[in-house]
Amino acid sequence: MESTFAIIAEPSRRAILSLLASCERSVGDIEEKLKLTQPSVSKHLRVLREAGFVESRVDAQRRMYRINPEPLMEIDAWLAPFRRFWSAHVDALERHLDQMDQPTPKKRKARSKR
């Protein structure tokens, strides 16, 4: 796999990154916050670490994980050529964000296209 984009295609991995955006966390923290099994968290963290999205630090038996920004900067850079399509319509963006920001992913089915 190894593509930067493929890494963040995984919903759990995006959730982990979003969690780490605010502050560093241990594996157990992530496990609990995201309701994932521990092996699953460890596996995703391994993928994220090997792809450079996160770094870890040892704290006793814990490993504290934190964001490493470089791969996300790549994504940001890839978007550059497309920004001209929406930089003019900021208001449309805000309308769209209101629609998609659904903080608690309960059990909703995938939303359909218009």
Added chain:
Amino acid sequence: MESTFAIIAEPSRRAILSLLASCERSVGDIEEKLKLTQPSVSKHLRVLREAGFVESRVDAQRRMYRINPEPLMEIDAWLAPFRRFWSAHVDALERHLDQMDQPTPKKRKARSKR
């Protein structure tokens, strides 16, 4: 699949989007520029279209495809919380990382044997 991020995990799809960033193109154009088989291009375009990344217009027997920006705006929006990691200067980034290291007061174990 259905996730915006999963769609652009595919290298060929990203290549198609990048091609369309400059101007609209027919299926045959894309096929030739990217050296892909025609069914492959059509399939990717279908995925992109159903996910809202592109729109098409009929021109005789041809279908001209062009960028539709909304899904890419979602990606851009998702990156927002991470921009603080790189939007400032490098030294600011380093200050931030130092800060993230501190909040758990050093509770390192006394001394290691060895």
Added chain:
DNA sequence: CATTAATATACGCGTAGGAGTATATAAGGT
């Protein structure tokens, strides 16, 4: 209409990768 061009769809194959379970490793506490 028949033919050609342009694009879309169907189908089978192969493989990557995520989930779950079990187990290994490592560090701390008592």
Added chain:
DNA sequence: ACCTTATATACTCCTACGCGTATATTAATG
């Protein structure tokens, strides 16, 4: 020395998806 806590790894199963080939559809052209 045990036992618990925290994290990592191994392994199997299962499904999704990209690819290639073949065929269907739709439109233009003669």
